[in-house]
Amino acid sequence: MPLTLADCIARDGGNASLRGLRERFAPGAPDTLYFDANSIGPMPADAPARMQAVLQQGWAEARRRGWNELDWLEQPAKLGAAIAPVIGAQAEDVRVADSTSINQYKLLRFALALQAPRRVIVVQRDVFPSNRYAAEGIAQAGGAELRFLDDIAALPAALAPGDVAVVALSHVDYRDSTRLDMASANAQVRAAGALSLWDLSHSAGAVAIALRGTDSDLAVGCGYKYLCGGPGAPAFLYVHPRHAEGAWPAVCGWMGHADTFAFEPDYRPAPGPDRFLVGTPPVLAQAAFAAAAAVWREVDPQALDAQHRSLGDTLIQLLDEQCAGFGIELASPREHARRGGHVALRFAHAAPLAQALVHHGVVVSARKPEALRFAPHPLTATHEQLWTAVARLRDLLQREAWRDPRYQQASV
Amino acid sequence: MPLTLADCIARDGGNASLRGLRERFAPGAPDTLYFDANSIGPMPADAPARMQAVLQQGWAEARRRGWNELDWLEQPAKLGAAIAPVIGAQAEDVRVADSTSINQYKLLRFALALQAPRRVIVVQRDVFPSNRYAAEGIAQAGGAELRFLDDIAALPAALAPGDVAVVALSHVDYRDSTRLDMASANAQVRAAGALSLWDLSHSAGAVAIALRGTDSDLAVGCGYKYLCGGPGAPAFLYVHPRHAEGAWPAVCGWMGHADTFAFEPDYRPAPGPDRFLVGTPPVLAQAAFAAAAAVWREVDPQALDAQHRSLGDTLIQLLDEQCAGFGIELASPREHARRGGHVALRFAHAAPLAQALVHHGVVVSARKPEALRFAPHPLTATHEQLWTAVARLRDLLQREAWRDPRYQQASV
Numbered sequence: 001m002p003l004t005l006a007d008c009i010a011r012d013g014g015n016a017s018l019r020g021l022r023e024r025f026a027p028g029a030p031d032t033l034y035f036d037a038n039s040i041g042p043m044p045a046d047a048p049a050r051m052q053a054v055l056q057q058g059w060a061e062a063r064r065r066g067w068n069e070l071d072w073l074e075q076p077a078k079l080g081a082a083i084a085p086v087i088g089a090q091a092e093d094v095r096v097a098d099s100t101s102i103n104q105y106k107l108l109r110f111a112l113a114l115q116a117p118r119r120v121i122v123v124q125r126d127v128f129p130s131n132r133y134a135a136e137g138i139a140q141a142g143g144a145e146l147r148f149l150d151d152i153a154a155l156p157a158a159l160a161p162g163d164v165a166v167v168a169l170s171h172v173d174y175r176d177s178t179r180l181d182m183a184s185a186n187a188q189v190r191a192a193g194a195l196s197l198w199d200l201s202h203s204a205g206a207v208a209i210a211l212r213g214t215d216s217d218l219a220v221g222c223g224y225k226y227l228c229g230g231p232g233a234p235a236f237l238y239v240h241p242r243h244a245e246g247a248w249p250a251v252c253g254w255m256g257h258a259d260t261f262a263f264e265p266d267y268r269p270a271p272g273p274d275r276f277l278v279g280t281p282p283v284l285a286q287a288a289f290a291a292a293a294a295v296w297r298e299v300d301p302q303a304l305d306a307q308h309r310s311l312g313d314t315l316i317q318l319l320d321e322q323c324a325g326f327g328i329e330l331a332s333p334r335e336h337a338r339r340g341g342h343v344a345l346r347f348a349h350a351a352p353l354a355q356a357l358v359h360h361g362v363v364v365s366a367r368k369p370e371a372l373r374f375a376p377h378p379l380t381a382t383h384e385q386l387w388t389a390v391a392r393l394r395d396l397l398q399r400e401a402w403r404d405p406r407y408q409q410a411s412v
Numbered sequence: 413m414p415l416t417l418a419d420c421i422a423r424d425g426g427n428a429s430l431r432g433l434r435e436r437f438a439p440g441a442p443d444t445l446y447f448d449a450n451s452i453g454p455m456p457a458d459a460p461a462r463m464q465a466v467l468q469q470g471w472a473e474a475r476r477r478g479w480n481e482l483d484w485l486e487q488p489a490k491l492g493a494a495i496a497p498v499i500g501a502q503a504e505d506v507r508v509a510d511s512t513s514i515n516q517y518k519l520l521r522f523a524l525a526l527q528a529p530r531r532v533i534v535v536q537r538d539v540f541p542s543n544r545y546a547a548e549g550i551a552q553a554g555g556a557e558l559r560f561l562d563d564i565a566a567l568p569a570a571l572a573p574g575d576v577a578v579v580a581l582s583h584v585d586y587r588d589s590t591r592l593d594m595a596s597a598n599a600q601v602r603a604a605g606a607l608s609l610w611d612l613s614h615s616a617g618a619v620a621i622a623l624r625g626t627d628s629d630l631a632v633g634c635g636y637k638y639l640c641g642g643p644g645a646p647a648f649l650y651v652h653p654r655h656a657e658g659a660w661p662a663v664c665g666w667m668g669h670a671d672t673f674a675f676e677p678d679y680r681p682a683p684g685p686d687r688f689l690v691g692t693p694p695v696l697a698q699a700a701f702a703a704a705a706a707v708w709r710e711v712d713p714q715a716l717d718a719q720h721r722s723l724g725d726t727l728i729q730l731l732d733e734q735c736a737g738f739g740i741e742l743a744s745p746r747e748h749a750r751r752g753g754h755v756a757l758r759f760a761h762a763a764p765l766a767q768a769l770v771h772h773g774v775v776v777s778a779r780k781p782e783a784l785r786f787a788p789h790p791l792t793a794t795h796e797q798l799w800t801a802v803a804r805l806r807d808l809l810q811r812e813a814w815r816d817p818r819y820q821q822a823s824v
Contacts, residue, residue, distance in 0.1 A: 105664075
């Protein structure tokens with residue numbers, strides 16, 4: 001029996017432990033359904049009040065006393081602790097700072113320092129480009145050798161020479177949402193004497209992740225997607241405690257010094273992952289992220305994962321039942337455990353179709369060559385919204401709306 | 413004749429071209445005088461409204477469409493262009509991004525790449541520690557050799573071996589505010605085939621700087637001090653156009669790619685200084701900085717410099733006339749051209765005295781071992797405020813308030 005709207009509404013009543021969290025987020029624009037949590041997660045409703053407080057009481061009034069009297073300098077650790085459960089890390093092993101790209105660079109260089117004289121970075125050939133760029137930059141400067149991985153199945157061959165320092169893997173493919181098996185990859189990497197560095201940008205805050213449970217070495221990820229830290233929010237980094245004090249960080253900064261305000265002439269790395277902090281923290285951005293952190297402290301990761309699975313499975317079923325025969329097909333794995341934050345469809349005219357959907361109040365995105373991406377946030381999206389979105393998609397497909405010239409311009 | 417309060421009030425009427433700009437900033441806490449622009453500059457009055465707009469219209473409503481429809485990705489260049497005149501740079505040569513420490517690392521590594529096989533970094537021994545830490549980290553990883561400079565007078569000797577790649581200089585000493593002669597240092601550096609890298613954190617936004625006029629090669633600086641970008645604001649970097657395309661950046665990111673949204677597998681550096689951008693820009697922090705940028709677009713750098721000189725000279729005269737005989741003496745150069753953003757006093761009990769002043773509504777700071785720092789912002793501080801501050805200082809000195817146990821605790 002095909003799913004009905006009533007079925008979808010019934011499913012929205014299902015996940016008791018998350019109830020009430022949806023109201024902690026601000027509504028978006030009227031008549032707009034957001035399935036773009038892989039780009040910018042929803043805004044916690046109290047983010048503006050928190051920001052107003054830091055602007056007035058922090059910037060305008062406290063000024064320099066803010067460094068002492070407010071907790072600005074503690075936020076990288078506090079925010080890290082708040083998101084740690086949802087990525088399966090211990091609270092003390094995560095820090096929020098800088099951008100994903102910079103953290104990727106820092107941890108690649110750190111892994112190379114730990115693993116010297118090994119100097120091979122294995123990186124996926126077809127990964128989100130920023131992961132490659134960080135590695136390419138290091139190699140171009142003579143600091144590493146690159147080995148490209150065409151497919152996760154080729155990992156044993158890439159590791160076989162026994163010379164790999166670090167394997168940089170994106171947990172989830174940014175186009176089709178294929179999710180790698182972290183435990184299996186980590187076991188292979190470890191057996192070859194290499195370290196794993198995971199980019200969790202397209203899974204953190206969407207599905208349950210077990211960094212520690214899968215014995216991951218290093219990880220980074222985006223703060224502004226599913227984690228809802230705000231546009232351009234600082235990113236996170238994770239370092240397994242067995243490594244954190246194994247070498248100096250590549251980028252030595254005063255916030256990563258063992259005694260920042262002693263103003264010691266010589267660098268001494270801070271204990272643990274604090275050494276990966278570099279410059280003065282972004283106080284205003286942290287205030288926004290703190291609004292999301294307050295929500296994450298109340299989220300049961302397993303309930304989040306269950307809700308995410310329910311939304312994704314419902315979406316796939318609705319697409320199967322309502323959009324067959326229009327040349328659109330599922331690009332993501334059907335099995336939730338193999339799927340990341342979003343559900344991707346394959347369609348020859350994905351980009352203009354995405355624009356048509358946005359124009360009709362369904363915010364989705366496209367990625368070349370043919371991926372149409374739906375990324376419902378498990379804390380705010382509803383099954384009922386999915387019903388409406390798929391109905392609009394069906395209508396647009398029936399009308400071949402993607403042919404409309406106004407949907408042909410380039411878009412991010 | 414000693415300066416009177418009436419003289420100070422009269423001096424506040426003096427700088428016509430800056431008139432009206434003071435009202436563009438929010439008042440601080442009641443009965444509080446801020447001389448801490450070397451820590452956090454004042455808040456533009458419209459920063460909260462700009463932030464509210466980006467939160468509501470950007471984050472809550474536009475979400476992913478913000479990347480396309482708003483100017484989030486253009487801000488690193490727009491903010492750079494706005495502050496370029498005050499540092500004497502061409503608008504297109506400055507970018508606002510990341511932290512000062514990270515930019516220092518990026519440009520040190522860039523200079524080394526340009527200058528290979530030269531690998532010596534000359535860095536001041538007694539500089540703000542973060543400048544040293546960045547260089548030390550590079551050296552520790554085998555990427556450079558360090559040569560410490562005890563005094564600017566020793567620069568010729570440091571350059572003499574002819575092997576120096578880059579000379580990293582802080583334009584202004586963070587303790588006593590001594591300002592280096594950029595033109596003279598640059599000429600020496602250039603004659604030795606080396607590059608200059610200036611840290612302008614304690615001068616940018618306070619005094620007129622001529623990066624291009626003095627033929628500087630590279631520069632970085634803080635966004636949240638005199639530039640008023642907000643606590644932990646992104647920093648700036650400057651690269652002379654003759655160098656900008658001379659090498660890959662050390663940290664290769666997607667925002668520094670020639671065609672970010674083409675998602676090309678291989679890194680290709682963007683033209684000019686855009687290549688020094690790395691990850692997704694901090695959209696919320698940029699919105700705060702944009703409030704300051706709107707003010708900077710209206711500031712005549714020479715008028716700013718004149719006002720800064722007038723405030724500093726007035727402060728020094730008041731201190732001479734009112735605080736002699738208490739064991740407090742001027743640590744900064746008397747000549748404005750040799751002085752940076754703040755005026756420093758030498759006092760054996762600088763730290764508790766600074767706390768006593770803060771307690772009495774005069775926000776200043778101390779740095780070990782004996783520096784008491786007054787950093788009035790030229791766009792908001794008044795000569796009248798200086799009169800009041802010095803009167804309070806005199807009173808505290810007379811009462812030996814620095815002996816009070818409550819002013820002995822450590823402070824940033």
